[in-house]
Amino acid sequence: xxxxxxxxxxxxxxxxxxxxxxxxxxxxxxxxxxxxxxxxxxxxxxxxxxxxxxxxxxxxxxxxxxxxxxxxxxxxxxxxxxxxxxxxxxxxxxxxxxxxxxxxxxxxxxxxxxxx
Amino acid sequence: xxxxxxxxxxxxxxxxxxxxxxxxxxxxxxxxxxxxxxxxxxxxxxxxxxxxxxxxxxxxxxxxxxxxxxxxxxxxxxxxxxxxxxxxxxxxxxxxxxxxxxxxxxxxxxxxxxxxxxxxxxxxxxxxxxxxxxxxxxxxxxxxxxxxxxxxxxxxxxxxxxxxxxxxxxxxxxxxxxxxxxxxxxxxxxxxxxxxxxxxxxxxxxxxxxxxxxxxxxxxxxxxxxxxxxxxxxxxxxxxxxxxxxxxxxxxxxxxxxxxxxxxxxxxxxxxxxxxxxxxxxxxxxxxxxxxxxxxxxxxxxxxxxxxxxxxxxxxxxxxxxx
Ligand SMILES: Cc1cc2nc3c(=O)[nH]c(=O)nc-3n(C[C@H](O)[C@H](O)[C@H](O)COP(=O)(O)O)c2cc1C
Ligand SMILES: [Fe+2]
Ligand SMILES: [Fe+2]
Numbered sequence: 001x002x003x004x005x006x007x008x009x010x011x012x013x014x015x016x017x018x019x020x021x022x023x024x025x026x027x028x029x030x031x032x033x034x035x036x037x038x039x040x041x042x043x044x045x046x047x048x049x050x051x052x053x054x055x056x057x058x059x060x061x062x063x064x065x066x067x068x069x070x071x072x073x074x075x076x077x078x079x080x081x082x083x084x085x086x087x088x089x090x091x092x093x094x095x096x097x098x099x100x101x102x103x104x105x106x107x108x109x110x111x112x113x114x115x116x
Numbered sequence: 117x118x119x120x121x122x123x124x125x126x127x128x129x130x131x132x133x134x135x136x137x138x139x140x141x142x143x144x145x146x147x148x149x150x151x152x153x154x155x156x157x158x159x160x161x162x163x164x165x166x167x168x169x170x171x172x173x174x175x176x177x178x179x180x181x182x183x184x185x186x187x188x189x190x191x192x193x194x195x196x197x198x199x200x201x202x203x204x205x206x207x208x209x210x211x212x213x214x215x216x217x218x219x220x221x222x223x224x225x226x227x228x229x230x231x232x233x234x235x236x237x238x239x240x241x242x243x244x245x246x247x248x249x250x251x252x253x254x255x256x257x258x259x260x261x262x263x264x265x266x267x268x269x270x271x272x273x274x275x276x277x278x279x280x281x282x283x284x285x286x287x288x289x290x291x292x293x294x295x296x297x298x299x300x301x302x303x304x305x306x307x308x309x310x311x312x313x314x315x316x317x318x319x320x321x322x323x324x325x326x327x328x329x330x331x332x333x334x335x336x337x338x339x340x341x342x343x344x345x346x347x348x349x350x351x352x353x354x355x356x357x358x359x360x361x362x363x364x365x366x367x368x369x370x371x372x373x374x375x376x377x378x379x380x381x382x383x384x385x386x387x388x389x390x391x392x393x394x395x396x397x398x399x400x401x402x403x404x405x406x407x408x409x410x411x412x413x414x415x416x417x418x419x420x421x422x423x424x425x426x427x428x429x430x431x432x433x434x435x436x437x438x439x
Contacts, residue, residue: 027141027145029144029145029148029149030145030148030149030311031148033434034434036434038436041434041436041437042436044437044439045436045437045438045439047439050439055416061314061318061381062404062407062408062411063310063311063313063314063407063408064311064314064408065307065310065311065407065408065409065410065411066408066409066410066411067411068407068408068411069411069413070411073411073413078437078439082414082416083413083414083415083416084415084416084417085415085416085417085418086413086415088381089381089384089385090384092380092390092394092397093390093394094394098417098418099417101417102416102417113416
């Protein structure tokens, strides 16, 4: 499946011209501030990147308690899309298979998560 | 005149010149997270404590003395032992913060004890911890690698296993009580500790990975082999420790699954792949929910979690958003 890594785009923000899924880590402070990485905020400030967003997958660690994968939940709320999955750290083989299967289903039926 | 020629004066630390941005990011997270046990209203658990059976009380106090020992080790030996190996002055400063918070953690268990238990119960449990062969064996295995002159990378491996694996046979119990609406304030305090340990394990593992990637492949393999063999050694001890503690209450199997899950996460903090397959590391959902309460969410792909609600997360305001 094709993918774009935001961190590799140092000086410009990519624009998504087709439906896609966003994967984001969370680096919050104890109160949940700063959970969504700046880079991701700037990326989502571009309208087309919001309109083509199908859903979001959160990377994180449950040991952070209430702020577990908070960035994904904040983005889902602001952009009105579902959290598709939440994965701890780098993810296990099982996580990867589940996400892959979910993404394939979503590619074949992009309206399954939203009322489009 | 005294001979001071051999004294090395450190350079004044300049936080405006970073060699590794991660040092500041982690420093910020740790300092924002700072807490003391007085912040948690532990006395609200007195009634709940009184409802536990004597055997459940004994188990709980023993588990907490075991955790106290690990925090004491990390406070007085572990974090200080990592300092001479630091590659940046900022890393050393972060390690001083880690060391101090370990003292806060160790101190917190005594706050729980003085709130809930009698002096006799407390003294009995500390005596138990000093005599328990499994607890002593894991302490020894870790302290061996911390010893002066030992390999800096092996020290980091042992430290990540302590932070991200060894605590969890103990952390299981307050999460279990909390999932049954018991000792919920104590669980709130333990969650603060768990959150700190998550950053500690992440950071020490991160520094390990940065050092490892500079080495030739054969050397990398050597460290990986060392990590897995130390994990097997500790896992063996943890299994016995778990059986001794939890057989009586019938939770041993559930705790072992939790151990597998955390061993996998410890390995990931070191940049290695998970060891235990999903069949033996799928943790009881009630325990997972106790670890991260208020983060409930319906995950579309797994179909797990509570009913389908978008937008339960509190949108934290960040001036960078423009919509
Ligand atoms: C300073 C810091 C704060 C973090 N805060 C959170 C958090 O609030 N919630 C969460 O789920 N994960 C949190 N994490 C874990 C990261 O999201 C997780 O390690 C990341 O998804 C894995 O990517 P990485 O290894 O490239 O950092 C934090 C990690 C760090 C270093
Ligand atoms: Fe600790
Ligand atoms: Fe720690």
